Amino acid sequence: MQFTKIITAHIDEIKTAIGAENVFIDEESLNSYSHDETEDLKYYPEIVVKPADAASVSALLKICNTHHIPVTPRGGGTGLSGAALPIYGGVLLSMERFKAILDIDVENLQATVEPGVITEEFMNAVAEKGLLYPVDPSSKGSCFIGGNVAHCSGGPRVVKYGTIREYILNLEVVLPTGEIIWTGANTLKYASGYNLTQLMIGSEGTLGVVTKIVTKLIPKSSHSVLMLASFKENEQACAAVSAIFRAGITPSALEFMERKGVEWVIQFDDIKFDLKDDVNAFLMIEFDGDDLDDIFKNCEKANIVLEQFECTEVLFADSAQQKEDLWRMRRTMAESVKSNSVYKEEDTVVPRAALPQLINGIKEIGSRYGFESVCYGHAGDGNLHVNIIKAGMSDEDWKNKLKDGIVEIFTLTAALGGTISGEHGIGLVQKEFMPIKYSELNLNLMRGIKSVFDPSGILNPGKIF
Amino acid sequence: MQFTKIITAHIDEIKTAIGAENVFIDEESLNSYSHDETEDLKYYPEIVVKPADAASVSALLKICNTHHIPVTPRGGGTGLSGAALPIYGGVLLSMERFKAILDIDVENLQATVEPGVITEEFMNAVAEKGLLYPVDPSSKGSCFIGGNVAHCSGGPRVVKYGTIREYILNLEVVLPTGEIIWTGANTLKYASGYNLTQLMIGSEGTLGVVTKIVTKLIPKSSHSVLMLASFKENEQACAAVSAIFRAGITPSALEFMERKGVEWVIQFDDIKFDLKDDVNAFLMIEFDGDDLDDIFKNCEKANIVLEQFECTEVLFADSAQQKEDLWRMRRTMAESVKSNSVYKEEDTVVPRAALPQLINGIKEIGSRYGFESVCYGHAGDGNLHVNIIKAGMSDEDWKNKLKDGIVEIFTLTAALGGTISGEHGIGLVQKEFMPIKYSELNLNLMRGIKSVFDPSGILNPGKIF
Structure with missing residues (x-):
């Protein structure tokens, strides 16, 4: 795609339209909006703007549309697919002042x-x-x-x-x-x-x-109880997930975590956790409601299901502190992995009964390509975040062969009825994998819709397809 | 819109492609697919086709796309917005054989x-x-x-x-x-x-x-209880709706019915119901779950709320027969109204706390235009079906003035943050009202999307916008 490079006259026009105090061209600004949480990618915008109302956004977009200048909107910068990266330069539109x-x-x-x-x-x-x-x-x-x-x-x-x-x-x-x-x-x-x-x-x-x-x-429910169930094997933990729903109970959260993820969180954070030798996988199962008796009834039903899947231990967290500690363990997992190794995150999602096949497949693919993986995520939705770890893989293999491994993971995901992102999006880094799941017809419909909304193609170009 | 009239050569081509046994041109077929449940509208297709697999639908659409013949897909024919009416003739595509x-x-x-x-x-x-x-x-x-x-x-x-x-x-x-x-x-x-x-x-x-x-x-929940609450006034019944949710309870159904609707169901159907003189509105409130005690707790909480809104009586239905009788009353209401009078149905939906304003506004508009109305519907969603009754309105006013009244109803609906259809769709009969709520920009985006999917505009033309 060809866009217009921003010149002083454009900057002046934008400053006049939305206020000079909302326009930034200093190196620090350009640098700090050049990346999000996606791997180590960096793309520098030409200018950063921080308007605070819709009228200013409108004025900005009219100018950019007229001059064919690309505009990349950005939220908190926590994205994992690179959707907020200004890959064609142009204007980085930060929404940080829309705070009300x-x-x-x-x-x-x-x-x-x-x-x-x-x-x-x-x-x-x-x-x-x-x-x-x-x-x-x-x-x-x-x-x-x-x-x-x-x-x-x-x-x-x-x-x-x-x-x-x-x-x-x-x-x-x-x-x-x-x-x-x-x-x-x-x-x-x-x-x-x-x-x-x-x-x-x-x-x-x-x-x-x-x-x-x-x-x-x-x-808002007034009570919740969080259970942490330990398993010898990933497969058993994953198989328990769909069984819980088939038992007629619906947890308010059902998260899967692999042992290695927990190990790395313990290293990274100051969480105290007694990690047993024979445990390789966990399910965090939360029930909420207004009646504690009901919640415990659901916990009991869940327990009966868990027993059928070689669950070795179930811990109950009902104090606010215990619950917060466990949730922190789950929430900081991505950061912990990132701090430990070069990694790449994929966001697979499948029908939930296919989780055991998915995780076994990921491990098997990893063993062939020489990468390790740490898997965790919203197992109740069939959504597994796959953190691919460089580990012993050579720089060359990481650069050249990993992609084939990812293609295999997504091909498996698609074959199981799943898709290549459940909640992280496609953005920049997953778009090359879209054809694994979606036909050229689907992608052309998306491109057509894009053209209806954005005939000049200035808004967040180069993303999704 | 200009389309090609179907000639024998087209029919032969379609018969060859999808099987002669799936193509109907007899008068009875053309007649019975010329209307749905929308008022008294009738539009005759030129042919009716009843394929049974996607490949046949594909073959049919390719032919019609090539010759620029309009195709109107049809489900059960129960639509209330005329979306299944073949207003440009052409092919009526009945999906009745997709039965698996x-x-x-x-x-x-x-x-x-x-x-x-x-x-x-x-x-x-x-x-x-x-x-x-x-x-x-x-x-x-x-x-x-x-x-x-x-x-x-x-x-x-x-x-x-x-x-x-x-x-x-x-x-x-x-x-x-x-x-x-x-x-x-x-x-x-x-x-x-x-x-x-x-x-x-x-x-x-x-x-x-x-x-x-x-x-x-x-x-599936194993139990449910249905309450029927009687009110002196529409406004009080409608005001109770949002209060129930604010009390932290979520019914599995929360339906509103006006007295006249119940009167007409009693006439139309053989339902026995003791309709008290001082009652003008009803709420049907259902709670479901796996534990009857919990359900009754919710019923009690609802009762406390209802008392604040001059609720005169609450009946509890817990036998299957009692529940079915009440649900039948609600479900046959549209048919009962239709059997009693010439009518026109609108499908207003607003944020639920705006229901009292909506129903009062509808009655006030009706009194100015000289039409009566029977309102009922999914009050828990803020969704009120407004059956406008011809009653004493002259044929001329019904034909010429009613539209202005409907415009006023939808203008009120939009002003309350609502929209002109919650679940019936726009189809043919509501499309003229779309600009009350949606800007030309919105409609143009929709038209643009339509063009991406259907560049020749053959599929269900003349609907929505």
């Missing part, structure tokens, strides 16, 4: 927020009113809700409460041509033409820039 | 079905395995699951279990140009590019013809 929680409407159980609100801050604000916004990715302490919308982000509670698709009711969006629309209505149901709200969710900032978000909220 | 439940996968809690399966038959088939497919529109005994996907159909259980969007995981679709794609993956989460599955849901057969549907299933 505009309304928490307890009558309707809805909220209106700006996209730069940190997910956990939003969750805390609604929790103060006894309400729950249940979409809490591991990065909730630093990611933005706008980035969550862009990537169809998940987290552990999806398994009970549904994906972000159930919680996003309506979006204010600035189109790449600068017009501003609301995508839908502030309603729980919508059958009024093509659902543009749903189309925006997961579109990774390629169709428009979200400037306001209307969410659904639900009542 | 291909797989009920109890390991993964998923099923694969063809679009011509009657919704209730599918629900019964999964219930036999202890599972629930909770999307049950009032027409569940005759509508097709494919039509439900096309219209983003709802029903009473959406309020607890989520919309059909949460249950449709993947679709096999024949594009208007004849190519066949799968839209996504058989997974609970998907972040792999634009979500074509979600885009198909609610697209009313304008983007492609669905030929296979992969659904999510959930465990």
Whole structure:
């Protein structure tokens, strides 16, 4: 793709339109917006802008559309697929000043927020009113809700409460041509033409820039209990997952962790945890509700299922501290792995009963290619994050052969009815693998939709397809 | 729009491609596929085809695309927006032979079905395995699951279990140009590019013809209790709705019915019901779960809320017969109204705390225009079906003035944050009202998407926009 390089006249035009104080061209700014959490990739923008309202975003996009300057929107910069990397330079549009929680409407159980609100801050604000916004990715302490919308982000509670698709009711969006629309209505149901709200969710900032978000909220449960079940083998832990649901119980979280992930968290963090020699895999199983007796009944039912899968031990965490320690172990796993080794993260998702085949397949592929892997994730959704570890692999093999291994992992994922990303998105680093699962017809439909929203192709170019 | 009239050569070509036994041109066929459940509209197709597999649909669409012949897909013919009416003649594509439940996968809690399966038959088939497919529109005994996907159909259980969007995981679709794609993956989460599955849901057969549907299933609760609460005034009943959710309880159904609707059901059907003089509105409130004690606890909590809204009486139905009688009352309401009067149905939906304003506004508008109305619907979702009754309105006013009244109703709906259809769709009869809620920009995006999927515009032309 060919774009216009930014010159002083463009910068002046942008400064005039959105205020000079919102435009940055210093080296530090360009550097700090050149990367996100995706591996070690770095792409420098030509300028960084930080507008604070939709009108400024609109003015900016009109200028860039006229001059054919690429614009890359960015949320909290916690993305794992490189969707926020300005690979063609141009304008980096940081949404960090869209920080307002505009309304928490307890009558309707809805909220209106700006996209730069940190997910956990939003969750805390609604929790103060006894309400729950249940979409809490591991990065909730630093990611933005706008980035969550862009990537169809998940987290552990999806398994009970549904994906972000159930919680996003309506979006204010600035189109790449600068017009501003609301995508839908502030309603729980919508059958009024093509659902543009749903189309925006997961579109990774390629169709428009979200400037306001209307969410659904639900009542917050007053109690939860977290179980940590230990297993001798990955396969048994993974097989227990679908059995739990077949027993008629729905946990509010059901997470899988491999031993090596726990080992590395213990090294990385100051978490105390007695890791037994014969344990190779864990399930974290949470039940929530308003009645502790009911919760314990569900725990008992889960226990009966676990016994059938060579579960060696079940710990119960019911104090706030115990629960927080276990959740911290799970949440810091990605960071721990990253701190230990060069790695590459894949975000496989399959129908949940296929998890044992998936994890066995990943290990077998790894043994052929010479890489190790640490797997963990939202097993209740069939979603396994595969951290591929360089370990003993030579630099040359890592550079040249690893890709074939990843192709094999995704080919297996697709063959099991799954897809190549459950909640991290495609962005830059997964797009070469899209044809493993999706036909050229599918990709052409996506490209066509992109052209409808962004005829000049200026918004987040080079992502997804 | 200009289309090619079908001539004998086209019919022969279609017969050769998909089998002469699947092509009908007799008067009776043309007549019986000329209408659906939308008012008294009639549009005759030139031919009716009833293929039974995706390859035949593909062959048909290729022929029609080449010759520029319009194709109108049709499910069970229960639609209320006229989306299945062949307004430009051409081919009526009945999906009635796509009747197979291909797989009920109890390991993964998923099923694969063809679009011509009657919704209730599918629900019964999964219930036999202890599972629930909770999307049950009032027409569940005759509508097709494919039509439900096309219209983003709802029903009473959406309020607890989520919309059909949460249950449709993947679709096999024949594009208007004849190519066949799968839209996504058989997974609970998907972040792999634009979500074509979600885009198909609610697209009313304008983007492609669905030929296979992969659904999510959930465990079926073993118990339910249904309460019928009586109120002196509509407004009080409607105001109680949002208060119930604010009390932290989530019913598995929460339906509103106006007195007149119940009166007409009693006349139409043989239901025995003691309708008290001072009662003008009802809420049907259902709780389900696996533990009857829990259910009764929720009923008690609901009762406490109801007392604050001048609720005059609460009946409890816990026998299967009592529950079925009450549900039949609710389900036959549309038919009862239709049998009593010329009517027009609107499908308003607003944030649920706005229901009192909505119903008061509808009555006030009616009094100015001289029409009566019977309102009922899925109040828990903020979704009110407004049956506008001709009553004393003159034929001339019904023909010429009613539209202004409907414009006022939808203008109010939009002003309250709502939209003009929650679950019936836009189809033919609501499209003129779309600009009340959606800007020309929104409609142009929809038209653009339509062109990407259907460059020749042959599939269900003249619907939505």
